[in-house]
Amino acid sequence: MTEATKIPVLAVVGPTASGKTAAGVMLSQCYHGEVVSADSMQIYEGLDIATAKPTPEEMCGIPHHLIGCVPMDANFSVADYLALAKPVIADIHRRGKLPVLVGGAGMYVSSLLSNVQLAPTRQDARLRAEFQQYAAAHGNEALHQKLAQLDPEAAAAIHPNNLVRVVRALEVCILTGKTFTACKAESRIIPSPYHSLQIGLMYEDRQVLYDRIDRRVDEMVRAGMVEEAHAVYQNEALRTAYHAIGYKELIPYFENTMPLGECLDKIKQESRRYAKRQLTWFRKNPDIQWIILSKFDKKQEILEKCKKTIANSDLLCYNIS
Incomplete structure (x- = not known):
């Protein structure tokens, strides 16, 4: 072209x-x-x-x-x-x-x-679970160190607490036999x-x-965000929604462990943090x-x-x- x-x-x-x-x-x-x-x-x-x-x-x-x-x-x-x-x-x-x-x-x-150029995602649920369990038992830093041993460049670019990306990078390394960094470079040819x-x-x-x-956030509450989140919460199959800010923060309210006001404050706080990450x-x-x-x-x-x-x-x- x-x-x-x-x-x-x-x-x-x-x-x-x-x-x-x-x-x-x-x-x-x-x-x-x-x-x-x-x-x-x-x-x-x-x-x-x-x-x-x-x-x-x-x-x-x-x-x-x-x-x-x-x-x-x-x-x-x-x-x-x-x-x-x-x-x-x-x-x-x-x-x-x-x-x-x-x-x-x-x-x-x-x-x-x-x-x-990315092929449809190849995933290994067992492998991911092992990495996540390792992080839970030994800490995110320990899992991040495993990535540093396999791909120092990727480890330098990914924060240890970004568990999703650390796990994905390790998964790519193991499944492809290449570093995550090399796979990224090949994808931009x-x-x-x-x-x-x-x-x-x-x-x-x-x-x-x-x-x-x-x-x-206040406008969302008036528009029915709490009710929408509760409908999602009641359906255990809809775990994807729990990743969205505005849903997972309301779970303590639905489980009667935190007042609604505190949950809404948490949504605002997490939204501000997300905005900061986007800007970065x-x-x-x-x-x-x-x-x-x-x-x-x-x-x-x-x-x-x-x-x-x-x-x-x-x-x-x-x-x-």
Whole structure:
């Protein structure tokens, strides 16, 4: 694929509650786009309120893809996301529309736009259980040391307390006979079919973002988040939902071991921590063009800032205007 034939993709990324949904819709309206979600929890059906799925009113008639399309009890990986997202983007482009990638799942965004080649996830439940049991018995640091022995580079990049990634890296090492680092390098050999512009939304004052998060949690509660979470809690088969912020923190309330107010405070705290982790991830990406938002930015002002960034790029050369 030559540079001239690459598919243009506009991405809107950033931490939770930064206004990505509204920006993605407004930009889609301006540039004849359709939204492709890059959210690791909104993709599940039934997980609506706590994952902040956009409502029909918020979508403003703009088609949204990869939202609520995976069963709640299904395991879903980055490879699975790529398998769904690539044909959707190709179809949007084929119809003369602009794919607008919107979300805060940094691994989804970077893997897609970099054209990371991942085979459907090969897993070994027994092996994973052994690693998890070892960490429980000896500590996360001890398991992380096992990874350091097999793949020092991967161990240096993965925090010992990120147990999910440590276990996955070890699993890849054992199952493939290669280091996790080598497998990642091999996955990036094929050039990307996309010409992308990534716009990041970030508040100048971090406290403004945290206040937005707190208000959004309060709005979710009024919209029925507690009731939604209780329905999930009652179905033991829906363990996937327990990974989403807003569900697992309410379990103590449902089990009568913690007051509701404390659980909601925990949701706000975990949401703020998640936003901080997202910012840390995205800031490592030199390709992101940041829009620094202030406390007083209005939607139209944010739109104009985004349009200026687009005008200063070469994305419009790809016949999307």
